[in-house]
């Protein structure tokens with residue numbers, strides 16, 4: 359038998375693989391943005407109508423799956439909510455929400471890559487497309503480029519589990535809490551190159567944000583908390599694509615912890631943050647300070663007035679906590695508060711911060727807030743006479759600041775989402791962008 363003829367060039371990919379390659383490119387873009395890598399394209403008559411990629415974190419939108427994003431864009435492009443004759447390609451088996459949306463849109467055909475044994479609604483967990491009471495016309499095909507689609511997902515999760523690779527060497531007089539004590543954070547960043555840090559590694563969460571999406575938010579935690587204090591507030595602040603930056607102060611959270619208490623002072627923390635703000639290039643941001651972080655916040659803005667257009671102080675009293683042990687128990691039973699401090703050696707900042715947070719502002723800082731501050735301000739007071747009196751005293755020292763607003767849970771760890779909702783309502787309409 360003659361040998362089969364060898365084609366002169368690579369055979370062209372069949373159409374399904376070609377369009378799946380486009381969906382894979384969208385998925386890779388999602389991964390680059392820190393989102394779970396899933397991508398989709400909508401095709402009709404051999405033409406790509408729309409693309410979409412997974413974006414629930416960036417948009418603070420649980421419905422922002424790749425398929426929904428692509429369906430919305432396709433319907434907008436066609437001027438019709440019915441996508442008759444369209445094929446949707448997606449790298450992962452659609453979930454129940456997306457499958458439902460495709461049935462509503464009357465998509466003619468769905469082609470997916472990898473099966474999803476956890477939430478797949480095209481046969482893996484349930485089969486909405488095979489349910490005759492729901493569906494008359496959407497055909498489904500799975501397993502197209504399945505290996506590439508699932509490799510992208512497993513690579514992404516493996517990388518996310520691994521510790522940040524570009525970690526700075528640890529200073530001899532400091533400790534670094536093992537990364538495994540913290541939940542993975544797709545937006546975690548680290549930096550040691552600021553002069554004030556002198557080689558200590560600062561960690562922060564940075565939700566990138568989109569242009570013209572309202573003010574950027576800088577969230578400052580108090581002792582004994584860390585960035586986790588803003589876990590409920592963060593998705594609210596990120597609404598509409600605003601940038602949200604949540605640093606862990608040196609000595610707290612995922613940042614390096616000097617062993618000596620004397621390393622900590624109000625002036626040093628304010629200087630670290632001032633250099634951090636310069637590094638990020640923040641302009642006209644809103645500073646949101648929780649509890650005793652008010653002391654550092656007031657010093658920071660006086661040092662970098664151009665970086666800030668707004669100030670929100672949530673229950674600006676130094677917290678009453680014991681630095682000894684079981685911070686989680688003191689913070690509503692949340693074990694995330696014990697995570698940064700595996701032993702007493704890690705707790706120098708806790709011992710130092712009682713004095714730092716309770717110190718009255720320096721005279722030049724007081725003068726700045728009384729006479730020179732031009733931004734908007736809001737003070738939230740926790741319920742109770744003491745909290746209210748403290749909030750009144752702080753607000754009275756800030757030029758143009760209205761009387762404190764009562765807000766249940768303003769002093770709680772984590773800061774409740776309703777405090778962030780109030781912040782968005784108060785500051786977003788006056789966004790400089």
Ligand SMILES: [Zn+2]
Nearest residue numbers: 423452453456
């Ligand atoms: Zn989905």
